[in-house]
Amino acid sequence: MHHGFSGVKESYLDRYGRFFSDAGLGVLVYDPRSLGESDGRVRQEIDPLQQLADFQDAVTYALTLPRVDPNRLGAWGSSYGGGIAIQAAALDQRIRCVVAQVPFLSGGAIWSQIPVEAREHLSKWFAAERSARAAGEKPMMLPVVAEDPDKTPCILATRDAWDWSMKTAAISPTWRNEVTVRSLELTFSFEPIAYIHRVAPRPLMLIGAEQDNLMPIEATRQALERVNGPKEFVSLACGHFAPYTECFDQSASAACRWFLKHFERPC
Numbered sequence: 001m002h003h004g005f006s007g008v009k010e011s012y013l014d015r016y017g018r019f020f021s022d023a024g025l026g027v028l029v030y031d032p033r034s035l036g037e038s039d040g041r042v043r044q045e046i047d048p049l050q051q052l053a054d055f056q057d058a059v060t061y062a063l064t065l066p067r068v069d070p071n072r073l074g075a076w077g078s079s080y081g082g083g084i085a086i087q088a089a090a091l092d093q094r095i096r097c098v099v100a101q102v103p104f105l106s107g108g109a110i111w112s113q114i115p116v117e118a119r120e121h122l123s124k125w126f127a128a129e130r131s132a133r134a135a136g137e138k139p140m141m142l143p144v145v146a147e148d149p150d151k152t153p154c155i156l157a158t159r160d161a162w163d164w165s166m167k168t169a170a171i172s173p174t175w176r177n178e179v180t181v182r183s184l185e186l187t188f189s190f191e192p193i194a195y196i197h198r199v200a201p202r203p204l205m206l207i208g209a210e211q212d213n214l215m216p217i218e219a220t221r222q223a224l225e226r227v228n229g230p231k232e233f234v235s236l237a238c239g240h241f242a243p244y245t246e247c248f249d250q251s252a253s254a255a256c257r258w259f260l261k262h263f264e265r266p267c
Contacts, residue, residue: 004079008036012244036174046183048190083192090198164241200229
C-alpha cells in the first residue's frame, strides 16, 4: 500500500490495512523513503522514480514473508500513491491486481494549467535551488498545505487539503507539513498516465471522487478508457480526502471486493 503526497502510514493508511486484513488479505504498509519512520538522506524529499523503485523493493520484501502467494500480489495506492501503484504495476509483472484511488495521473497536465509567467518563475526557482544544493546549502523547503494559500505558497492549495492535514496531524506524529522544493519540481515529471495501458491484462480498478478539486474525476474516468484489460470505475459522492473518512466504507469495500474477486477468494 502506498499513501498520497507526503502521507505517512498513520494517516488512515493503517485503517485500510486493518480492513483488508480483516477480510483475509495480507497487507504491507510502510512510510516512503525520507518520510515518517523510514530512512532517507534528504528528509521530506518526494522523488517519484525513487518511490517507484522502493515500491518494487517492497514487493520483493513482501514475497519473502510467510504465506504470501506470488500469484496473488496486489497493489493499492491513493492520490500520489495511486500513480505510484499504476506505474509500478505497469513495469513489474509480479503485481497481479491494482486499485488506485483518486490517483495522480499527470504532472505535465498540471504544469500546462499553470500560467506561463508562473511557469517561468517556478523554473528559475528550481534552477536556483539546484545551484544552491550544488554549493552545499540545505534543500529549500515548501509547505504541503497552508491555511491561506494566497499568503503562504504551498503544494496542495485547497481548503479541504488544509482541514484534512490538520486532522491527520493529530494522529500522525511523524508527518511534517513540508517537503523540499525539488519534490515539487519532480512532481511535474511524474506521468503514470503514460504507463496505465501497460497494466493490462491484469485487472485495474480506479476510484474517483465526484467533488475532487485536486484530481478531477473526469480525468480519472478517461484514463481508464486507455486500458483494455479487466477494469472497473467506482465513483464516490465526495471530495478528494473523504475516502479516508466519510466515504471510507465505500472506498475500502470496493477495493477489497476487487482484490478478492481477482484473487479467487470468496467475498
